Amino acid sequence: MTARIMVADGIATARITLKVRLSAVRYDVAAVASAAQLMQELDAALPDLIILGNFPDGSAIDICGRLSRDPRLADIPVLMLVRPEQRLAALQAGATATLEPDVDDQMLMARIRNILRQSDAPQASRMGMAEAPAGFVHADRPLIVLIADSQTRARRWRQMLSERMPCRFEIRDPDEALGAASAGRTADLYLISADIRERGDGLRLLSELRSRQGSRDAGFVIAIGPDRAELSAIALDLGAGDVMPDALCTAATAEAAAVSLQMLLSRKSKSDQRRAEVQRHMLWAMTDPLTGLYNRRYALPKLADIARDAMLAHQGFAVFAIDLDHFKAVNDCHGHTAGDAVLAEVAQRLRDTIGVDGMTARMGGEEFLAVQGNCPPVRAVRIAEALRLAVQARPVRLPGLSGGGAIRVTASVGVAMVAPADDIWPDQLARVALERADRALLAAKAAGRNQVVCSRAERAA
Known part of the structure; x- marks a missing residue:
């Protein structure tokens, strides 16, 4: 538009x-x-x-x-x-x-x-x-990194700006700045000479810092000499938040530079807050608030992604459908606070058992889903049994509001082991694998609960 x-x-x-x-x-x-x-x-x-x-x-x-x-x-x-x-x-x-x-x-x-x-x-x-609009607020003093064409100029910048801004100032050369950014020691704002060692190399440094994960969200200001005005437009198009004269030789120019830098710091602070808010909303949209596991909305597309990766790598994967046994009795006898405590504790045990290489989700109520990629049948059976044992390993302590104490909980596990084929789409493969795991879970329930049942078909269709 x-x-x-x-x-x-x-x-x-x-x-x-x-x-x-x-x-x-x-x-x-x-x-x-x-x-x-x-x-x-x-x-x-x-x-x-x-x-x-x-x-x-x-x-x-x-x-x-x-x-x-x-x-x-x-x-x-x-x-x-x-x-x-x-x-x-x-x-x-x-x-x-x-x-x-x-x-x-x-x-x-x-x-x-x-x-x-x-x-x-x-x-x-x-x-x-x-x-x-609120004034600029920063929990700690913001860090401004100064990268000038000479130590004398960098020290002059620090002297003139530190008198006007409650910030920390560090003088670095280009290599130090890039190294610190790569190591995660980034700055809130970089003030860079357009010409450092060679003509225009400050603009190249700007591009490098803006491309690094550790420094891309910082603010950038390019300081330009009086005979290099043509670089101003280029610097702005490369992503500098502002340009300013490189000679802070009077109180007025230093004051104007300080106001401009302060505005950029304020803008960065607000941008950081909005970015964190977006990340929180993304996390809330994909996780279950009680257990912290992924929710059904996220888990089902993720399962399709795992199926796609497995097909590309020509590797099998395993889907585990897990349901707590007689969970309704927990709520009826001890209250929903106790039920929530049980769900949260079981979720943690399932997550720890699957590990960071797999996916664990709460599908609703007392139903959970776990997925493990690159998982041959023998390993899938071993993981399923480990999940079952993790749930019953020790009693779950109940909160004081529920009367305290502890109760023993068990779970039934249905396993679907999947070997991808070329004639089925990943979404369909994921859907059929989940259906097979659910049928195996029902079989485990029917067989007496607190056990593992495997659906051993070699492929999902």
Whole structure:
């Protein structure tokens, strides 16, 4: 979908020119000439990006501050077109980034692409449900790694930034940075010279760090010399969160750099929180909350994956259907709290027996599933018996709310040993294998419970 950009500029020629430049690359552009028009348009629909230009009364900074303080609008990124001497004020007012008004097309489009790529505000904020943005919060002081073209420059960066940011700073060379990232000793943010030992090798280092598992989620800023401005657009397109001058020679430039770095750290913190939340939801979607085992929704597709892998490797696998014996009596005599304790303990015993190479799942109630890949028949029988013995090995202690004490629990196990064939699809192979294991389980129940019954067919169909 084409991004929608709102251009707000009080100078007609600048506004029209900017709209033409953006429309030429197929952005959906709307243009307004005043703060009142801007707020009216924002009441109607929220854009993906706001570009604030010049206003004759000098109110652009005030408008930016007003946007950043509005909970409904605070997550919309704002790109301000200001002179270098106004950059600090713009960033302090809440601008996501700044460019000079006469910026060329390459840098303008690179900066817009960069902002839109990084703008992943939660949907709640787009629906007017977001709270006011919180300040940057980090349990420990964030670590910023400095990789400069000389130790003198790196020390200068550390001196100027440490006076303005409550962070830890480490000076590293490229090899040390890559080695630390590979070893898991990553940083929250990397500040890298565009030219370190050779021209442009800082950009190559950026690409390397962004490709490593240990450092890909860090923030990145590229420091560029005054005669290397053409690298700015390239750095942004390579994934740098921002670019800045490499000479922090005045208090104003250092302050602007600190504000920009702080914004990137805040953005990274929020991104980390959202990523952790997504991972939690993924975990909740695939696991049973009581036992911590995989649930039925995850287990059945996973069983098909195991069947597919077995077919590709021309190896057999085993499916174990496990059911606790007389479990209803546990709930009836001791209560559901006791029943939950039994399920949780049995699940742990089954998981420990199958090990990390297999899969264990709770299919519902007191029914469990275990799968072991690359499992010949003799081993499958041995594992099935180990599962049965693990359940009855020792009594399960009951919680105090259930009266305490301990009870003995047993389980019946049905086993299906599968030898893949070329004329059956993996999904069908998994489904038939599960059906065979279930039939074997029913046979174990009918034969008196607390025993193993094997379905010994050489193939699943």
